[in-house]
């Protein structure tokens with residue numbers, strides 16, 4: 186391992202618009218990239234950050250947890266300055282996917298604002314390392330400053346209690362004294378912030394295994410050299426002279442040279458920020474995108490993702506809903522169909538931990554052999570209500586269902602513990618093909634929602650765990666997703682021995698009854714029977730009952746309930762309920 190290398194740490198700087206993110210990045214950085222600190226003319230004109238800005242500072246002090254391994258000679262902190270403006274959420278989501286940790290900037294005079302909530306959600310998905318910066322303390326009256334800082338800190342801890350970041354570090358700061366500053370204001374808090382970043386650095390050297398995956402955030406030409414792609418290595422490693430692929434463009438290019446920290450290097454690995462120079466590549470080929478080991482990043486128009494509803498999202502997420510789905514730096518429209526495990530809930534407490542699906546180890550490859558229950562909705566932590574698609578059961582089944590639900594409620598939500606649900610998935614049908622790793626993180630949002638209203642627009646997140654082509658019915662038929670169907674008929678004429686009967690009103694005369702032979706029916710009097718086959722051509726059929734029918738039967742006793750699974754992507758396939 187080259188010992189002259191710096192450990193690169195990507196620190197996202199997120200927060201509500203105007204909370205002071207760029208000012209903080211300026212106060213911390215020593216090295217600025219081309220687009221840093223709102224250099225973009227439009228940013229200057231509008232006075233807001235429009236795109237991700239990259240800058241960095243280097244310390245020769247290594248965080249103690251990285252010390253003895255001799256891998257690194259210092260730490261480079263790359264600050265990813267994200268926009269705050271609500272309309273730029275796609276860029277913020279893209280930025281959130283390349284960070285190791287996060288500085289959440291809050292304007293202490295304003296407290297938690299709408300985009301702060303969305304940034305908390307992104308933080309929960311992207312990382313478990315966060316420091317909250319209470320900025321603009323210079324605007325507080327000096328006499329009450331420490332008391333107001335203590336109050337604001339308490340409020341932050343109370344808000345974060347329900348999130349993955351309960352008990353996180355909260356630091357006061359003044360990134361850029363401005364008009365309205367109270368007495369002798371100067372930049373404050375930077376050393377504490379750097380110390381907090383140091384002791385939150387991951388405690389292990391980077392893992393260079395797996396196919397190479399590089400998230401490009403800028404692309405520019407250098408005369409006489411070639412085209413340079415700067416970005417973050419998300420996975421694996423690469424070296425000079427190697428052939429790499431631009432999967433969105435299906436082209437392969439050789440790595441001519443590499444630079445890190447403005448110095449030539451021969452290789453790079455997961456976590457590094459690096460500039461990769463390729464020849465014969467037009468600089469306008471891409472602004473944002475991926476570079477990978479050849480053939481390792483697929484293009485697909487449909488995917489199965491293990492998903493979770495985002496707890497701050499208010500409102501229903503119903504199947505067939507169209508969502509903006511962000512994968513890496515790409516956001517496209519997708520239609521979502523939700524489904525889950527048939528028995529509905531789990532008492533596994535880890536199901537409660539927000540953000541668990543963000544780590545790959547919690548997401549297994551999708552099992553196409555399993556049967557799954559269609560869901561009208563994606564359920565959140567409020568627990569799984571009776572799924573509207575589960576048809577009204579007969580009296581006996583209703584009792585069974587109630588007992589089962591009570592048992593679930595008893596086990597799953599004792600006291601104020603929220604009920605939790607079993608794993609859930611979404612079939613995502615993209616409006617246009619996307620190119621992304623087959624285990625990519627996905628974030629679904631309702632970006633059509635009015636950006637100015639105060640609700641969180643991030644609706645769900647999760648990880649891709651299976652690919653399929655939704656335009657092919659054969660591919661869709663691999664998905665064993667069923668709806669519980671129920672039909673109600675009646676006993677028309679019991680046979681003399683009372684063990685079988687001619688029955689009616691369950692099927693239309695043109696129904697192919699052979700699919701239903703052998704299926705179970707339950708009579709209103711509680712006796713079960715098995716469908717034997719058609720009786721005549723008018724839709725009547727014969728049933729053999731497990732025991733003798735009572736001599737006298739009320740109309741209710743004669744009711745027949747047939748429950749079965751109808752597989753939504755395999756129209757002519759039905760299954761009897763076990």
Ligand SMILES: Nc1nc2c(ncn2[C@@H]2O[C@H](COP(=O)(O)OP(=O)(O)OP(=O)(O)O)[C@@H](O)[C@H]2O)c(=O)[nH]1
Nearest residue numbers: 202203204205206207208233234269321360361363
């Ligand atoms: N008084 C005071 N003003 C500050 C401080 N930090 C930033 N500002 C001012 O707040 C305004 C917004 O600062 P920015 O750094 O652009 O805020 P931002 O969060 O990057 O804004 P967006 O990127 O557009 O979301 C500017 O006028 C800054 O000068 C501070 O610590 N004290």
Ligand SMILES: [Mg+2]
Nearest residue numbers: 206207233234
């Ligand atoms: Mg900014």
